[in-house]
Amino acid sequence: MEKxxxxxxxxxxxxxxxGGAELQLLDEQLPAELLAQVEIQGSPCLDCCNREDSQGAxxxxxxxxxxxSATIEKVIDAIKNELNA
Ligand code: FES
Structure with missing residues (x-):
């Protein structure tokens, strides 16, 4: 099975x-062919909001x-990039 x-x-x-609340709707927005290739999980604090050099929750x-500064569009683009890589 594919990972x-x-x-x-x-x-x-x-x-x-x-804005993370809106991102929970990602699975509804993701085209079916992409949805089949990803596993969407909620995660406790990813520890990025504490880094001085990173901004943009x-x-x-x-x-x-x-x-x-994730938006549904940005995440979908990133998913496409990763899957084509
Ligand atoms: S609350 Fe999201 S990275 Fe910390």
Missing amino acids: KLIVKICTGTLCYVM PFVKVGDRIIA
Whole structure:
């Protein structure tokens, strides 16, 4: 069986209030062919909001890549990139 790309949506407080709540709808927005290749998980604080050099909650992790100021569109783009890589 093919390994799925793990997508972790931060559900920590900061990310949640900064827009993470909307990101929970990702699975409804993702085209079916992509949805079949990813596993979407909620994650406690990804520990990005504490880093001085990183700004822009909400954070989502797509594979090993952290997406800052994540929107559904940005996450879908990142998923496409990862799956084509
Ligand atoms: S609350 Fe999301 S990275 Fe900390």
